[in-house]
Amino acid sequence: MVNDWNVSYRRSLHELLTLLSGQWTVAVIATLxxxxxxxxxxxxxxxxxxxxxxxxxxxxPLSSKVLSSHLRRLEANALIERRAEGIKFNKVWYRLSADGQELLSMLRPLASWSAQRHVIAALEDETTPPS
Incomplete structure (x- = not known):
């Protein structure tokens, strides 16, 4: 039996994974x-x-075209803020928004979990006798 909480939880998780999709999204967030x-x-x-x-x-390497696409998506989702100055706004800076900073703090435990899994898998590989 599926209750409403499970459906809502799944939808939220799907939205999060969609938000983080893109080969360079995490690298951009981590750099900012x-x-x-x-x-x-x-x-x-x-x-x-x-x-x-x-x-x-x-x-x-990350190309300028791909970076621009990722930045537009992150800005549209309010995870980063864009600041433009200069004649014709030719000087542009980016930073994490409050939501982006909060998301980053939530990703750190997931990164730790992933690192632990890699360590455990490596240890299991070392202790598993060859077939």
Missing amino acids: AVGERSYTELLDEVNKAEEQQGWTSHAK
């Missing part, structure tokens, strides 16, 4: 957790972090 960044700084820092990890999360 450090503080406000210009568009160029954000692009460079995301790619630098991925390169330092040996491109384990992504096969190729």
Whole structure:
């Protein structure tokens, strides 16, 4: 039997996963957790972090087109704030909104859970005798 709470919970979880979808969403949010960044700084820092990890999360660098798409979606969902200045607004900065900061704090326990699973799986692989 499915009660109303389960349906509501599932819908909320689906909305969250949709919000986090996109290959670079978490990388962008994590980079903005450090503080406000210009568009160029954000692009460079995301790619630098991925390169330092040996491109384990992504096969190729984040492109300007893909970053723009992710930023528009995050801004439309009120997870980041955009600030534009200069002639024709050619200087643009991004930062996490209050909702984005709250979401990031909620993601940290999930990241810890995922890391624990990887450790446990690695330990099980070491202790499992070959077939």
